[in-house]
Amino acid sequence: MTGATRMIYHFGGGEADGNKDMKDLLGGKGANLAEMSGLGLPVPPGFTITTEVCLEYLRKGGHPEGLREEVASAMASIEKRMEQRFGDARRPLLVSCRSGARASMPGMMDTVLNIGLNDETVKGLAAASGDERFALDCYRRLIEMYGDVVMRTGREEYHRALEKAKHEAGVEEDRHVPVQALQALIVRYKEIAKASAGRAFPEDPKEQIWGAIEAVFRSWNGARAREYRRIHSLPDDWGTAVNVQAMVFGNLGDDCGTGVAFTRSPATGETGLYGEFLPNAQGEDVVAGIRTPQPIRRNASAPGLSLEETMPAIYKELSGFAETLEKHYREMQDIEFTIQKGRLFTLQTRRGARTGQAAVRIAVAMTREGLIVSDEALLRVEAARLADLLADSFPEGTRVTAQRDGRLLGNGLNAGPGAASGKAAFTADAAYAMARGGHDNVPVILVRGETSPEDIKGMEAARGILTARGGMTSHAAVVARGMGKPCVVGFGALVVGEDGRSCRVGERTILEGEFLSIDGTTGDVMLGEIATTSSEIVKVLVDRSLKPEASALYRDYETLMSWADGARRMKVRSNSDTPSDAATARRLGAEGIGLCRTEHMFFGADRIVAVREMILADAKPQRQKALAKILPMQREDFLGIFRAMDGLPVTIRLLDPPLHEFLPRESAAIDEVAAQMGVTARTVRERVERLAESNPMLGHRGCRLGLTHPEIYEVQLQAVFEAALAAAREGVQVYPEVMHPLVGTGEEIRRLRAMTVAMAERILSDQKPAIPWLVGTMIEVPRACIAAAEIAADAQFFSFGTNDLTQMTYGYSRDDTRNFLPVYIAERILPSDPFASIDQPGVGRLVTMAVEEGRRVNPKLKIGVCGEHGGDPASVEFFDRAGLDYVSCSAYRVPIARLAAAQAALKALGGKRR
Ligand SMILES: [Mg+2]
Numbered sequence: 006m007t008g009a010t011r012m013i014y015h016f017g018g019g020e021a022d023g024n025k026d027m028k029d030l031l032g033g034k035g036a037n038l039a040e041m042s043g044l045g046l047p048v049p050p051g052f053t054i055t056t057e058v059c060l061e062y063l064r065k066g067g068h069p070e071g072l073r074e075e076v077a078s079a080m081a082s083i084e085k086r087m088e089q090r091f092g093d094a095r096r097p098l099l100v101s102c103r104s105g106a107r108a109s110m111p112g113m114m115d116t117v118l119n120i121g122l123n124d125e126t127v128k129g130l131a132a133a134s135g136d137e138r139f140a141l142d143c144y145r146r147l148i149e150m151y152g153d154v155v156m157r158t159g160r161e162e163y164h165r166a167l168e169k170a171k172h173e174a175g176v177e178e179d180r181h182v183p184v185q186a187l188q189a190l191i192v193r194y195k196e197i198a199k200a201s202a203g204r205a206f207p208e209d210p211k212e213q214i215w216g217a218i219e220a221v222f223r224s225w226n227g228a229r230a231r232e233y234r235r236i237h238s239l240p241d242d243w244g245t246a247v248n249v250q251a252m253v254f255g256n257l258g259d260d261c262g263t264g265v266a267f268t269r270s271p272a273t274g275e276t277g278l279y280g281e282f283l284p285n286a287q288g289e290d291v292v293a294g295i296r297t298p299q300p301i302r303r304n305a306s307a308p309g310l311s312l313e314e315t316m317p318a319i320y321k322e323l324s325g326f327a328e329t330l331e332k333h334y335r336e337m338q339d340i341e342f343t344i345q346k347g348r349l350f351t352l353q354t355r356r357g358a359r360t361g362q363a364a365v366r367i368a369v370a371m372t373r374e375g376l377i378v379s380d381e382a383l384l385r386v387e388a389a390r391l392a393d394l395l396a397d398s399f400p401e402g403t404r405v406t407a408q409r410d411g412r413l414l415g416n417g418l419n420a421g422p423g424a425a426s427g428k429a430a431f432t433a434d435a436a437y438a439m440a441r442g443g444h445d446n447v448p449v450i451l452v453r454g455e456t457s458p459e460d461i462k463g464m465e466a467a468r469g470i471l472t473a474r475g476g477m478t479s480h481a482a483v484v485a486r487g488m489g490k491p492c493v494v495g496f497g498a499l500v501v502g503e504d505g506r507s508c509r510v511g512e513r514t515i516l517e518g519e520f521l522s523i524d525g526t527t528g529d530v531m532l533g534e535i536a537t538t539s540s541e542i543v544k545v546l547v548d549r550s551l552k553p554e555a556s557a558l559y560r561d562y563e564t565l566m567s568w569a570d571g572a573r574r575m576k577v578r579s580n581s582d583t584p585s586d587a588a589t590a591r592r593l594g595a596e597g598i599g600l601c602r603t604e605h606m607f608f609g610a611d612r613i614v615a616v617r618e619m620i621l622a623d624a625k626p627q628r629q630k631a632l633a634k635i636l637p638m639q640r641e642d643f644l645g646i647f648r649a650m651d652g653l654p655v656t657i658r659l660l661d662p663p664l665h666e667f668l669p670r671e672s673a674a675i676d677e678v679a680a681q682m683g684v685t686a687r688t689v690r691e692r693v694e695r696l697a698e699s700n701p702m703l704g705h706r707g708c709r710l711g712l713t714h715p716e717i718y719e720v721q722l723q724a725v726f727e728a729a730l731a732a733a734r735e736g737v738q739v740y741p742e743v744m745h746p747l748v749g750t751g752e753e754i755r756r757l758r759a760m761t762v763a764m765a766e767r768i769l770s771d772q773k774p775a776i777p778w779l780v781g782t783m784i785e786v787p788r789a790c791i792a793a794a795e796i797a798a799d800a801q802f803f804s805f806g807t808n809d810l811t812q813m814t815y816g817y818s819r820d821d822t823r824n825f826l827p828v829y830i831a832e833r834i835l836p837s838d839p840f841a842s843i844d845q846p847g848v849g850r851l852v853t854m855a856v857e858e859g860r861r862v863n864p865k866l867k868i869g870v871c872g873e874h875g876g877d878p879a880s881v882e883f884f885d886r887a888g889l890d891y892v893s894c895s896a897y898r899v900p901i902a903r904l905a906a907a908q909a910a911l912k913a914l915g916g917k918r919r
Pocket residue numbers: 746785806808809
């Protein structure tokens with residue numbers, strides 16, 4: 006850092022050095038405080054120390070030269086604007102110190118409030134506020150927060166001392182602790198701090214502020230922050246800014262309060278001011294979820310409690326600010342505010358986090374209102390969040406039934422939409438262990454008093470989250486919505502047992518492992534396991550059980566998707582193996598099938614014996630006899646799929662998996678095959694052993710099977726073409742695309758193509774109607790990418806099988822990664838899971854190489870991808886850049902891929918539409 010670089014920017018109280026476009030330097034919070042100040046909103050004065058200073062501090066292990074002087078002069082500027090003095094016993098200035106990174110990291114970073122209080126200044130605060138109890142309470146909170154964040158004492162001891170004091174004073178709430186008890190508590194808190202940190206709580210305000218600033222810097226590298234960045238794939242080299250700001254108090258009496266307002270509902274997207282406040286409370290109380298807050302707008306279920314009713318003038322002012330901010334940012338805002346003695350202050354504004362459902366409705370509504378254009382609307386909805394709109398719910402009438410059966414435990418706040426049923430776990434560790442500890446797919450509901458950042462791992466592992474305390478903006482609510490998980494908070498009847506193995510709701514005790522069901526859309530909490538049903542969108546599109554007119558959400562979804570379809574370049578297909586799956590995919594917008602896996606057609610109860618007979622056959626005639634049994638069944642399968650995909654292309658992949666996957670293992674199955682084949686069980690056993698492979702993934706599979714046992718592929722090809730002809734004669738438009746898996750050389754595809762052409766000629770030539778068909782190959786072996794030119798000469802299309810391509814490029818067997826891949830990702834040896842999002846520099850390089858080489862030889866080559874990467878937004882963007890013609894993914898990811906493809910196309914145009 007050079008001496009000329011500016012380290013500090015001012016905001017509030019009529020000053021604003023920065024603006025909203027300076028997030029990299031000032032962090033999101035600092036940039037927005039500056040912007041709000043510039044708009045003339047009532048922001049308490051303060052300053053931001055830049056992210057560059059943080060990085061410098063972390064590099065050097067100390068703050069840069071000159072920072073001390075700059076902070077001193079910035080403090081003097083706040084003193085002037087507040088007409089208070091830092092450390093003054095008569096008119097003490099108090100400040101807060103908060104972190105603020107480029108992107109919001111809720112609950113992850115540390116905050117210290119009330120800095121500047123000591124045994125002397127607390128008297129000045131008591132005199133100025135006319136409330137000694139309040140002043141002592143602020144002091145108590147400072148020691149606790151400072152102890153925890155700066156001196157690393159934890160909070161438990163303080164909480165225990167406070168509970169003891171409350172018990173002795175015979176009061177329930179913190180705010181009722183009497184003056185004398187608070188005085189004793191402050192002495193006790195200082196003893197706790199000293200005993201556990203080995204040094205005294207600093208009475209010198211200057212020492213306090215430096216300690217807090219350095220703690221914020223260090224918290225960037227804290228375990229919680231690192232974990233959050235890992236989960237959300239945020240880089241480690243951003244650093245955090247530090248915001249120091251004059252304190253305003255929401256806990257000076259009944260004309261005070263603090264809250265969070267959204268300019269529209271973050272849960273449903275409904276228009277109008279939305280949010281919660283706590284009267285007579287301090288900032289962190291709302292987020293920490295200690296008390297359950299009251300609504301901002303008039304609310305039928307809580308009459309008389311809303312801000313609109315209790316402080317109508319403040320409500321009106323806040324509504325005005327909300328409108329100003331939303332119009333200015335042209336985006337839904339999340340605004341933190343404090344009311345001090347009847348005066349409103351805005352403390353923060355940022356883009357409001359929202360559910361997928363709210364994201365769609367807000368984007369479409371804002372376009373209609375003329376606030377944004379449709380291209381912006383498309384870029385505003387995070388594609389992966391469309392999964393929320395397709396999420397499950399409990400069947401209608403569940404609540405009534407549960408109530409009747411006595412299984413309805415009650416109702417909390419509906420903080421994250423969707424329904425989830427699972428085994429109760431009362432600690433994050435237990436949730437993690439139950440869901441992941443060798444028992445994959447065990448559904449778990451994490452049940453807590455409230456959550457904290459330490460619970461992240463357990464929250465990630467759980468299907469749903471339930472808390473006793475907290476509001477819509479509590480840690481649990483914010484994190485659950487971010488993860489797209491069903492969540493119910495503020496369920497006041499719940500008491501989690503101290504042993505962490507049980508909870509109580511009224512008279513009911515629920516033990517660890519017992520089933521609970523939560524409805525994050527309604528807030529209902531029920532005992533027992535409840536099957537879930539599909540969303541409104543799924544009801545309209547897939548089940549056809551709801552009329553489009555009956556669902557406003559569906560209509561907005563449809564509008565957004567029609568914009569997406571108009572904006573994207575790439576086609577979107579689905580990976581579907583059955584007629585019903587194909588029909589679902591089509592209703593969700595699939596424009597064909599990119600991967601129809603035929604091996605599933607071999608596993609049915611009615612055919613597996615014939616398949617085994619075929620594999621275990623000693624000679625060709627025997628094998629053909631078994632295959633003849635399979636032929637009519639496969640033909641029927643294909644016919645059903647062609648009908649479901651009338652007018653659209655269907656890519657059929659011939660048999661791919663290693664033969665051992667079909668072999669019988671248990672004696673009953675061996676006996677059955679032996680009887681069918683007229684041989685002994687011993688003979689079957691011997692043949693099974695002969696076929697064993699030490700690494701089947703790299704063994705006798707894919708086109709290697711088709712070339713060594715051509716009769717297998719021939720039967721499949723016969724079934725495909727006969728089914729195509731039959732479908733066409735019914736009037737169905739068929740576009741079969743035969744795909745050969747695992748091709749690595751030109752000679753392989755040359756022979757497979759000849760086999761395909763011969764069969765097509767045998768079945769289709771001279772027949773009416775004519776069937777347009779293609780033959781191509783999966784590209785999933787690294788050699789196929791490198792030598793793509795020799796393969797493209799005999800292929801009409803390429804389809805990247807990115808799962809196998811990733812396995813073989815890295816040399817990872819996907820099924821054997823569980824012991825090292827999680828470590829690799831946690832320790833950043835790999836930036837992310839390459840099976841979830843394509844590894845662009847490695848696997849991606851092979852993809853672009855194959856595209857270039859393939860098109861050089863065969864300019865008409867059609868190219869797609871059919872790995873699950875085809876439904877991952879970041880991968881979709883990469884495939885768009887690589888020039889692919891389509892992506893293909895599972896049916897329920899098709900809408901995500903459509904939107905991601907539109908976003909990719911818009912980004913490629915740099916915001917300028919044709
Ligand atoms: Mg494969």
